Amino acid sequence: xxxxxxxxxxxxxxxxxxxxxxxxxxxxxxxxxxxxxxxxxxxxxxxxxxxxxxxxxxxxxxxxxxxxxxxxxxxxxxxxxxxxxxxxxxxxxxxxxxxxxxxxxxxxxxxxxxxxxxxxxxxxxxxxxxxxxxxxxxxxxxxxxxxxxxxxxxxxxxxxxxxxxxxxxxxxxxxxxxxxxxxxxxxxxxxxxxxxxxxxxxxxxxxxxxxxxxxxxxxxxxxxxxxxxxxxxxxxxxxxxxxxxxxxxxxxxxxxxxxxxxxxxxxxxxxxxxxxxxxxxxxxxxxxxxxxxxxxxxxxxxxxxxxxxxxxxxxxxxxxxxxxxxxxxxxxxxxxxxxxxxxxxxxxxxxxxxxxxxxxxxxxxxxxxxxxxxxxxx
Numbered sequence: 001x002x003x004x005x006x007x008x009x010x011x012x013x014x015x016x017x018x019x020x021x022x023x024x025x026x027x028x029x030x031x032x033x034x035x036x037x038x039x040x041x042x043x044x045x046x047x048x049x050x051x052x053x054x055x056x057x058x059x060x061x062x063x064x065x066x067x068x069x070x071x072x073x074x075x076x077x078x079x080x081x082x083x084x085x086x087x088x089x090x091x092x093x094x095x096x097x098x099x100x101x102x103x104x105x106x107x108x109x110x111x112x113x114x115x116x117x118x119x120x121x122x123x124x125x126x127x128x129x130x131x132x133x134x135x136x137x138x139x140x141x142x143x144x145x146x147x148x149x150x151x152x153x154x155x156x157x158x159x160x161x162x163x164x165x166x167x168x169x170x171x172x173x174x175x176x177x178x179x180x181x182x183x184x185x186x187x188x189x190x191x192x193x194x195x196x197x198x199x200x201x202x203x204x205x206x207x208x209x210x211x212x213x214x215x216x217x218x219x220x221x222x223x224x225x226x227x228x229x230x231x232x233x234x235x236x237x238x239x240x241x242x243x244x245x246x247x248x249x250x251x252x253x254x255x256x257x258x259x260x261x262x263x264x265x266x267x268x269x270x271x272x273x274x275x276x277x278x279x280x281x282x283x284x285x286x287x288x289x290x291x292x293x294x295x296x297x298x299x300x301x302x303x304x305x306x307x308x309x310x311x312x313x314x315x316x317x318x319x320x321x322x323x324x325x326x327x328x329x330x331x332x333x334x335x336x337x338x339x340x341x342x343x344x345x346x347x348x349x350x351x352x353x354x355x356x357x358x359x360x361x362x363x364x365x366x367x368x369x370x371x372x373x374x375x376x377x378x
Contacts (some may be wrong), residue, residue: 011045021049022363052152069113070106072154073097076145086241087234096141100116101127110154118142118163132166139165166246174316176201177326187311192292192305195261196286199225199329200321203252204343207318211294212240214283223254227344231293238293250343326351330358 011021021037035052039045077097082090092236104121105113118139125135143160150158176184183202188194199205205227214233218224227250229240243249254262264283272289273279280291288294295317304318322343329339340351 011042011049012101013042019045021045023049023052027218036301048156067154068106068112069110070102072110073102073106073145074146074147075194080148081145086244087239088232089239090232092137093141096138100138100262101142110149113146113155113159115159115162115164120157122163126166132255133168133298136165136168139163173323174314174320174329176313176321177243178328180313181324181328182311183311184307188307191303191307193286193299194260195265196299197304197321198258198261201325202255204253204325204329204339204346206230206322207296207299209243210335211284211286211296211299213285215266215285218262218285220254220259223256223259224251225254233293233295245344245345245346247341250341250344252342279357294315323355326355327358330355 010371011019019039023035023037037045037048037052039048042181059083064327074097077090077093081093085093101121104124105117108117113119122135125138130138139160146155146158146160148156148349185194185198185201188197191197195209199213200207203225208230209227212229213225213227217226217228227243227248229242231238231240260283269285269287273291276290278290282285282291282293284291284293286294299319303317305315308315312366326339326343329342330336336351337348340348343351345351345354346371
């Protein structure tokens with residue numbers, strides 16, 4: 001606590017040896033509010049005080065040293081994060097804060113939060129049964145929120161940058177070999193959603209991107225489609241949103257078989273429209289029989305998993321079709337940069353890291369080509 005009668009802005013040493021300065025930060029409930037700055041040296045406190053004075057002159061409001069982490073996180077989520085993240089991401093942040101972070105460490109003071117506090121939180125969450133992947137996600141939420149606090153001068157160092165979240169083991173995925181992919185497509189020929197599986201295997205589109213694809217984003221004459229939106233269900237409502245990143249908004253070339261399948265899909269959909277009593281005109285390429293988006297769970301249970309069984313293929317995730325597309329292309333010698341752009345990865349390193357299992361065979365093929373090249377030159 002600052003001593004009574006101490007002039008605002010002065011720096012003094014307390015009886016316990018710590019240095020402190022006080023700054024007036026406004027009024028609350030008719031009472032004058034002050035912010036205290038503490039440090040081990042006079043120079044440290046004076047520097048923090050000068051920074052706070054500059055912020056006040058620029059109209060920035062310093063966060064009181066007494067503010068609890070939970071109060072800050074709630075304010076950050078509603079006043080800052082909500083404006084810059086998708087609805088689905090907001091829901092993840094909100095659950096992470098409400099269920100895991102604030103109940104455990106929300107009572108701690110923001111200004112005194114340490115990496116040890118966060119490491120202890122992560123250990124308790126793991127012991128309580130949360131997966132390393134979930135804890136890493138909670139760490140990411142904290143890191144983003146505390147980075148905001150650091151930029152605003154509320155904390156000098158982001159403790160999440162020093163904390164050690166658990167390492168998440170890479171999830172194994174199954175990819176289809178060329179003959180298996182052919183079996184799947186053959187079994188899907190009679191399925192009204194044949195084009196869904198063809199686009200997943202030949203273009204590497206995500207499930208939400210395929211189900212959110214609009215006819216306006218398909219150019220069959222030029223044999224390209226533009227990935228501009230995706231669809232997902234949130235709290236019982238359909239949500240259409242842009243891809244997460246700029247790389248996700250991309251143009252993908254269509255194979256001849258894909259162009260033919262989409263032409264047939266358009267004809268079949270026109271017939272469905274005529275037969276339907278009501279039709280929701282959302283311009284979706286792949287819709288249900290009333291024009292609405294296809295529910296992902298219904299797609300899996302009603303079409304995809306039975307399709308795998310008919311083809312004699314083992315159970316797999318729909319997302320593994322995307323992995324299969326990338327693996328097949330890389331194995332055929334398609335340049336990783338092309339695969340990166342098709343899949344919408346942010347960088348080529350992401351593509352190479354995910355599909356590193358294909359690299360050994362690519363290297364062996366390159367060695368054989370080099371032998372043939374040198375033998376031909378002799």
